[in-house]
Amino acid sequence: MGQGDGRGRTVSSVDADDTGTRILHVDMDAFYAAVEVLDDPGLRGLPLIIGAPDGRSVVSSASYEARRYGVRAAMPVAQAMRLCPTARIVMPHFHRYQEVSRQVMAIFESFTPLVEPLSVDEAFLDVQGVRRLWGSPSQIAALIRARVSEEVGITCSVGVAATKHVAKMASTVAKPDGMLVVAAADTLDFLSPRPVRAMWGVGPKAAEALEARGIRTIKDIRDAPSEMLDRAVGAALSARLVQLARGQDARVIETDRVEKSVGHEETFEHDILDREFLRGELLRLADRVAARLRRAGWEAGTVSIKVRFDDFRTLNRSQTLAEPTAVGQRIGESANALFEQIERRDPVRLVGVRAEKLRPAGGGGLGLWDDDEDWRRVEGAVDDAVARFGNATITRARHLGRDDGRGAVQHPKAHGVD
Incomplete structure (x- = not known):
């Protein structure tokens, strides 16, 4: 479950400049909650907490209405209810989420065979080889969003970029129900003001170590001395973060992901x-x-x-x-x-x-x-x-x-x- 509540959302138009892009990151919006609303339309618009109602369990997911009260995944349900007393608690139905996920992934695979699922509700797509069939990457993203809405009945957000890392960050910024296109030439401008915590792979401890040294944005990573970064997060992660901060990400779509x-x-x-x-x-x-x-x-x-x-x-x-x-x-x-x-x-x-x-x-x-x-x-x-x-x-x-x-x-x- 994403942690964003939809505030600060930034989106692009379908005709946005997508020069140099080829990767889409498609992420369902509040997926578990969306499936529950799909099956029970009476829940639409309500603050929903997906979890067991005993108060001892943790939040599996939450609707955007609940997230705006500060409800987050992995939070104890009792704490979530204190933050949002009017929330409706809904027991999770994991087999149903898998079923809807298969519908969504089938739509992705109807556009390109290069689909890399990350979880039940998100995937990377490489659309470079199907442009003649479906149009530019931003046009393909718009088609996918329309089909998911029409055929499945839920919404998704899409990031369009030259690399997996930037596409994933862009989809997060576009949530919910949006699309953000980052042309290759605009990559550094897009990355520079983003907080280090927004980087894919930067956990809370690494973020705290960086912030303690005044490294708060991705631009700060690019500008920081390598010795400082090495002391903060170790040489291996430091080198990786510098590459990502420069917009460099050579990872390709892996269609044969091994179950972990x-x-x-x-x-x-x-x-x-x-x-x-x-x-x-x-x-x-x-x-x-x-x-x-x-x-x-x-x-x-x-x-x-x-x-x-x-x-x-x-x-x-x-x-x-x-x-x-x-x-x-x-x-x-x-x-x-x-x-x-x-x-x-x-x-x-x-x-x-x-x-x-x-x-x-x-x-x-x-x-x-x-x-x-x-x-x-x-x-x-x-x-x-x-x-x-x-x-x-x-x-x-x-x-x-x-x-x-x-x-x-x-x-x-x-x-x-x-």
Whole structure:
């Protein structure tokens, strides 16, 4: 979810100068909220918070009406409701978002085969090779916006530029429901006044380090001594930021993006101190992650966990596996080993398990001995039972009878692996 609320929006006309451009960045406007309005028009114009209504969950998305009150993604729902007491809370429907996303991506692919999805609601397109069919990049952008509106019923914003970085920044400036064209010759003028926080890839810590040294705009990056930048963010990121600040970005459209991770998180209704209970929850989440991996035909090379405490401090730990796996027991053991490395014993608000560095299942073959053979057979039988009878019928024995009022709110976190 973008953090902007639509104020300061800048747009171009369809006949704007698009000389030297070839890249479009198309971003759906408040996508989750827009899909909910699409399915329930009575929500139109209302401040919407997409999340669980228990107040312990976090905001997945919000309509622009809610964002103008300061509501942001990843903010606790309770805090969001204090900022916008009149907001309507709507439970997320992730399968519906995936369905609408497929409709949108199909429209993109009808214009060019060079489409790089970044998430369910945004993608890069290279339109250089289809100009004779559809017109100039700005004309193609206008056609795409019209078709998404007419055929899907939601709006999108488009940045048109010579590079991916500038196109992504331009689409953000144009939101909501706008298009901004940055001709190649205008790139530096467009970039110069933008804050360093607006750069793609600059996180909060890097931004704070730069701002502490008086580097607040992209022009400041261009003008700053390289030694100062190196001290602020390290030599590697410093060199990359200087290139981007000069409008240099050689990245091309990647149509065969490798899925990066699959994960599940759980937010508890009450903070949990019982570490045995938390270990059981990590194992349960690992089983869910593994089941998704098996359905998608992937194995994980790395396991990571997320632990958020009652003061909202969040710790992440990861471990590379000796052999890639889609076995829940193995992923769960790794998750619990990582959990034991965390010395802090404060009450826990959220836990999560994620499988990373994915590769096609069976890519490495099996050795003479398969230590996971028994678990693989058990989990295969579970998959068969779930396919026949549904998820609610099968669980580990340790999870039976655990209705202790924890009121967990589960948040599936997967990137295209369905």
